[in-house]
Amino acid sequence: MALHITGDTAADALLTENPLALLIGMLLDQQVAMETAFSGPLKIQERVGTMDAAAIAGHDPEAFTEAFKQTPAVHRYPGSMAGRVQALCEVIATEWDDDASQIWTRDDPDGATVLKRLKALPGFGDQKARIFLALLGKQYGFSGAGWREAAGSYGDEGSFRSVADITSPDSLAKVREFKKSVKAAAKAPK
Template sequence: MGRMALHITGEAAADELLSSDAFALLVGMLLDQQVAMETAFAGPEKIRERLGSIEPGAIAQADPDRLVDVFRQTPAVHRYPGSMAGRVQALAAAVNDDWGGDASAIWTRDEPNGAEVLKRLKALPGFGDQKARIFLALLGKQCGLEAAGWREAAGAYGEAGSFRSVADITSPETLAKVRATKQAAKAAAKAAKG
């Protein structure tokens, strides 16, 4: 898979980790809720620095209380350190147990098509339909995923030039476009409620 250098967080070490470690990227996506995208995707580097590893096996076997402490250290990994540490640990256990510790196997093992990759992502702890579709779009748009039908499986997030999600962030300028799209969608939803 021809992975591009990702530019999501604005922090060189965090972006390098996301670009080189499939599990770190998966964790960043898991953390991407109720915090800024940059904060969420910088989380795996904070975990690696504080725990000494971002390997699924190490996280799955870590003492849960120690992992919560890792998440709480300033700056915090997430605004909800207890629940998100538990979710990351559950994700690590699933990747370790079901995929032999290789997160990229989720989208590469047995050369799955886009629908199968989406199904596998949705089976992961903490990955609902929307999160799975966004991550599938990220894999296709920026990580070289060539699974047949990935754009269709990703839905609107797979559209070229849509600027809907983290899948479309390649620079500070595209980050601003994604933010504007999200703000417009929130405003439209609020207006529709009356």
């Protein structure tokens, strides 16, 4: 299993190999292009020297924000997103034994349990948690009972709704087209 989300071999390799990187990428996936969000963990690792939850949580907040601001920026809102990443890493370090994968592996959870665990994380609302659960199920090997149902429409087989469905440049284009159609429908007069 190898993820192909960003179009950058090194960034995708980090997402594939490091569950925390994947979780941080999902956290960053708002108000920026998906490729930018999921390339963020590699930028963080290169700038602060680690992709370890406890180390990131304990990093000096001002220095961490400065790392986010370096060109190219990790996110268009470096201050608030740096704080969110540190808050997420604090929870991973203290509640999940510094191992993000425990969210979907500890005690062999079903899909509903993983969704509940994801929704409890800082910066993960219902939609983001469902998308991440679908990503785990579709591309990351999670096979807990009921994951598709818990992920809602994001778990639909053959859909192109979210980052969970991106496996190639072609599927990225299909996801972009879906998102564009949803935005257009929302703006259309009723």
